[in-house]
Amino acid sequence: MSTPDWVRHAIWWHVYPLGATGAFPSGDKEPDGALHDLRRLVPWLDHAQRLGTNGLLLGPVFASATHGYDTVDHLRIDPRLGTETSFDELVAAAHERGLRVLLDGVFNHVAPDHPWAVAARENPDGPEAALFRRDEHGGIATFEGHGGLLALDHSRPEVRDHVVEIMEHWLERGIDGWRLDAAYTVPDEFWADVLPRVRQHFGDAWFLGEVIHGDHPAITAATTIDALTQYELWKAVWSSLNDHNPHELAWALTRHDGFVEAGSVPQTFVGNHDVTRLATVLDDRRQLPLAVVVLCTVAGSPSVYAGDEWAQQGLKEEREGGDDAVRPELPVDGELPADADQNVLALHQELIGLRRRHPWLYAARTEIEETTDRRLVYVSHGELDGTAGALRVTLDYGDGDAAPSWSVDEV
Template identity: 60%
Template structure:
């Protein structure tokens, strides 16, 4: 495991929300606001959490939420300018943190210059070749029915050149890779060609795609990505805990093992697009169960800012429905409410366990005991490496019929019998040294 991304644990931040930027971009001529520097006070916090990288949501000039880009080469003036980006790169590097940028390359905002020309000159114009024909306003396709998001035509060579130029530019400025937004909506040959070209100058860069459903492995084998978001596992974690049905999680992990034969998926229990874990779970006692799974199975884990403080927030399908899950953070960690710090310390401990066992990134996990509301997961690596995770959501203690004499408790309640897990508790055991 010689590549840096095999050891990555990401802290994901949505900068426009995190910094308290206004919801709508200011009119031209307004002064730049240097809100990106608000992150300075939080870099040590991320390092202290155990993370090795900062996954940033959109930071480029856009009209509203960042996914309606109007200029991929300019920092959003609500966040700052090139100097603020360079400063962030330098501050992150001092702490050993990598930067992963959010690339919105499936669609753009209506204020994107090429679309303004296409709208003015009509569907037959040269600029119109940048955009897919469709039934949206002006005869152009939109992204999933959002009229303000115009779909790019990925068969147009100028679009390919543009995307390659954008990725090259910011990798050259200090980014280590890209999260490719809505990767599932872009043809696989486009990703293959774009990433082949980008890797010529940046062979060490890492690319992960947002893929919600479909053939995850094809995005790696055919599209050339390094990883994709593991939504199947995300859903199975909270759903199995809520339903008391660990057969669902066992099934999802069997699928997950298949993916690991080809690539290490990006794993998570929360992100900027979903209801927060603390709100999603029916029983708050099960937050640790979810995190224990995340940190003891294969993949490249990410933690969404605020989840490590057990923030709550429900995503709603309406205008402004993402606001509750994309909140502003205070000026410094000391300003956070005291009741969130136990969750932070829990994250620290489990991330620490993960970092002490870096082989977990590509470890297959076997459900060695499944009983509905009780689950034993064994993750194995090369040689004798082993982690055993015991999850109990019964109202009574549960004794797991698994051998533990060769293991020692790494996290969980102290007990003379580690195989006996208290009600609504969990234990992680590792092989004795």
């Protein structure tokens, strides 16, 4: 397994299409022209370019029952998002602008309306019933207790073959790789079987696995997944800022560096579709730039969740519909909302530009130089394609009335 060369330069703009187009939670499941169509995202690709990103990381786009993660048909575009033509035009528009496209693959579970699940209910002894995991009572197991998410049996060859079919179908349609939703719940041997089969035909594809914690190098070695989501670093960034504890972030960066040293470069983020927005979770909004500095100056494949670049607010709550606030609708015309924080946007452009000028940061090593009760200094250094570099990053967390500050200097 080797990482495709293009990934070393990728910076992702992450969008949850059902929310961004207003298709969910409106409840409207019928096609309605341009209102919720995927083509509505095309004007936003110009924004992604101006931001400095060069990849489009899409949330679920396949036919589903509600929020996209309860798939009904992996081979059909959700009718709330338009048609196959809508999808093709979005991918073509992204590629015309030099943006790679990653799709969200939900392969751990399906909706109760999925044809396999319907057949299993109609005939509990039929072949489809054998394609699902069983709980302790012999019923179909669910994902983390959600009755609308029925867990597949990944030991079954029919399940493996179907996932290969799905992946290859959309790679053939022009995408560049897959985000593997809830990869941590799927047996390692499933990915180790499926992904090499797909790579035989699509050697330039990239696979990103969602994990919450764990030994990244061991997981990537066992699964052949290219990269894993770096939730530990995400947590340490905002938590250390809120607690004014640079030592927490220093510890997380040391662990992060160990992943990179072992050859497992994670996907990094300070916001995504599953967590409270950065501008909301921080107790002191003045510290927001420090989080973005970390994102853009340590190793990884960084992503910016749409709206975070202009300090969008949004609180995730542990209840039904609790994700809706962090997955809002984007304006139809691709223009920023009136309350967009232009200073935060300019900060993102500046730091993403720095990242683009120093592509060796993709697999940079990070060394902690100084940690005090209010200050963290680290040096990121590395080499890519014969070009080496080093950056010294200083984060001052602030103290009382003293505002937080940061600097990035070449060394």
